[in-house]
Amino acid sequence: MKKFVNDPHDFVPQMLEGLVLANAGKLEYVPQYNLICRSDMPSDDKVSIIQGSGSGHEPAHVMAVGRGMLDAAVPGGVFSAPPVEYCLECIKLMNSARGVLYLVNNYQGDRMNWDMARELAEAEGINVGVVVIDDDVAVKDSTHTVGRRGVAGNFFVIKACAAAAEQGKSLEELVALGEKVNAAVRSMGVALSSCTPPAKGEPIFAIGADEIEMGVGIHGEPGRSREKLQPADAIIEQLFQAVHDDLPFNSGDRVALMINGLGGTPVSELYLLYRKAALLCEEHGLTVVNNYVGEYCTSLEMAGASLTLLKLDQELEALLAAPAEVPIRVF
Amino acid sequence: MKKFVNDPHDFVPQMLEGLVLANAGKLEYVPQYNLICRSDMPSDDKVSIIQGSGSGHEPAHVMAVGRGMLDAAVPGGVFSAPPVEYCLECIKLMNSARGVLYLVNNYQGDRMNWDMARELAEAEGINVGVVVIDDDVAVKDSTHTVGRRGVAGNFFVIKACAAAAEQGKSLEELVALGEKVNAAVRSMGVALSSCTPPAKGEPIFAIGADEIEMGVGIHGEPGRSREKLQPADAIIEQLFQAVHDDLPFNSGDRVALMINGLGGTPVSELYLLYRKAALLCEEHGLTVVNNYVGEYCTSLEMAGASLTLLKLDQELEALLAAPAEVPIRVF
DSSP states (O other): OOOSOSSGGGHHHHHHHHHHHTTTTTEEEEGGGTEEEETTOOOTTSOEEEEOOOBSSTTTTGGGBSTTSBSEEOOOSBTSOOOHHHHHHHHHHTOOTTOEEEEEESOHHHHHHHHHHHHHHHHTTOOEEEEEEOOBOSOSSBTTBSSOOOOTTHHHHHHHHHHHHHTTOOHHHHHHHHHHHHHHEEEEEEESSOOOOTTTOSOSSOOOTTEEEETOOTTSOOOSEEEEOOOHHHHHHHHHHHHHHHTTOOTTOEEEEEEEEOBSSOHHHHHHHHHHHHHHHHHTTOEEEEEEEEOSSOOTTBOEEEEEEEEOOHHHHHHHTSOOOOSSOOO | OOOSOSSGGGHHHHHHHHHHHTTTTTEEEEGGGTEEEETTOOOTTSOEEEEOOOBSSTTTTGGGBSBTSBSEEOOOSBTSOOOHHHHHHHHHHTOOTTOEEEEEESOHHHHHHHHHHHHHHHHTTOOEEEEEEOOBOSOSSBTTBSSOOOOTTHHHHHHHHHHHHHTTOOHHHHHHHHHHHHHHEEEEEEESSOOOOTTTOSOSSOOOTTEEEETOOTTSOOOSEEEEOOOHHHHHHHHHHHHHHHTTOOTTOEEEEEEEEOBSSOHHHHHHHHHHHHHHHHHTTOEEEEEEEEOSSOOTTBOEEEEEEEEOOHHHHHHHTSOOBOSSOOO
16 A cells, blocks of 8 residues: 555544644634534524535545535545444534534435434434435445435535525525435546555455446445446546436536546546537537536545536526635635 | 546647636637637736646646636646747747746756747747746756756746736846745655656656655656655655755744645545644744645656745735636645
8 A cells, every 4th residue: 555644544533634734713623523614613694514424535525614615524434434423413513593404425324324413413402404415327226325326416515505505595495405406416437446545455446457447436336337448538428428318418408517536537637538528518519607627526546537417507507606615626 | 558548649639628628718729839828818918927848747837827827838748848839839929018927947858948939039029038946855956957856836936926917017027036936945746656648658667566756756757765655744754854954944934835746646645744744834933824735736647745835925925815716726
């Protein structure tokens, strides 16, 4: 294993310490619960928006905490769900008179722990809402999920709900909005390489020098097919077609298009991928109103990328245009 | 070679096409000269700021074109200097009544071609200024340079000069400012892996599974020493000490601190590195006023990072705080 790491078990806390050192006065760190939150939250003026899942997907989600995005994030260890206690403390710490909304990607471990935390929080009289994200079209069920997985499309749910929360929307309105965004967003990814969790010390799956995993999950879960390496444009055509046909998107739609790097792919390659994706949108009559090229939801140092399309309407276009301020430019 | 690429010879143009497709209305692409420029430039109200060097270092420099940063960038092929003709056309296209300033990192190929372009442009009556950047403390001379190499510290020169240009400073003032920034900035990098230029198809150097290259150059040039892999904090201590002692920085200094990823290192590891760098600044009495954690000047998909320190004064603090708008968040 060749990484910048000290004791592998300190990987997550030391990353979080670095994050708050770099954002003094804006972010706070609660080491006891692996918790990162805005220094100025909670506020009874708005619903608090929170999220927590395994680490190793940065900038998701700890680096998406800031004004106009998440109010707090509570990650678990690398690729493992945050314990119930962490989730509960996060809800309690971000408790607001307007309520607390947690956004959870559809993985069994995350959902189970958040559900238990929610029950416990509600028993204490806290008003809690939830939106489940499952934008990954690659597979119906997977090793970690019943139903589809939640991946980079999650960022659009965060952004829309957080912008609407800043405008004073109610918890019930935000749940409906989050579900609307999730229903309009589709993603699929591809891996060129595996990745190595620090405490595991070896790659999470094997892949040949001429192979790619089409439809890979963000924890290395198998996708649709193990294929031979292909030209970049052919890979994007597969991702685009799968995503496009699933909703389906239709000629005349206005969309947001995201090319998300999985951690080890340089931004030069991401723009090369964006080129073909943008051309395919044009061919299919889709107008790209917003675009996002960079790292949003990664798998440690995995070489690979995902493509996300979101169908827009006037409400969503306005929400995506709202200001946001986070450590890593995500929106 | 496992990359997102079509014909390897189209790697740079297709990346640039993607970049302008993602920035319609803001950036223009002149395929003939590999040139990316602001759509609203040049203007006779300000000095134009331009840069060009080998590709493969993205976001440097094509993704640093935008308001408050570069007015144009003219990259060569991967790790090869832009031809004289490209440099000259870039100067001519960005010609302004206030003059044109090019910023060049200290590599023989880049300097030679820009010098020739400058002579040709001056013969046509264009007022051209130059600032040479050589912030890398790793080695005195290297395979590609007489004197020190220019690396990520370059971004501070761009930012300061571009912000001052927007304020109406003259070409002579900007040259002096750029030289002042370069004199106050120091960097050093380390590689955990090699990288593979698309058209070459194989790694530019070999490195053992337990080895790191301390002081590596951004084209894989040898650094100070080939060492065994060490804990992240020990690596940062070496980088920090080399950079700190070179200027030297002194207790009481106010600084900007950058942890730059070399392309294949995930942002989680970069924040883990930032943690130790920030603690070392504190120990040495340095106040970190501005921090930058992410990818600025990369070597394709190389796993590795560099540390940059800039000594600030009131003028530089104000210039770093000026607004900038580029495709990739760099400042």
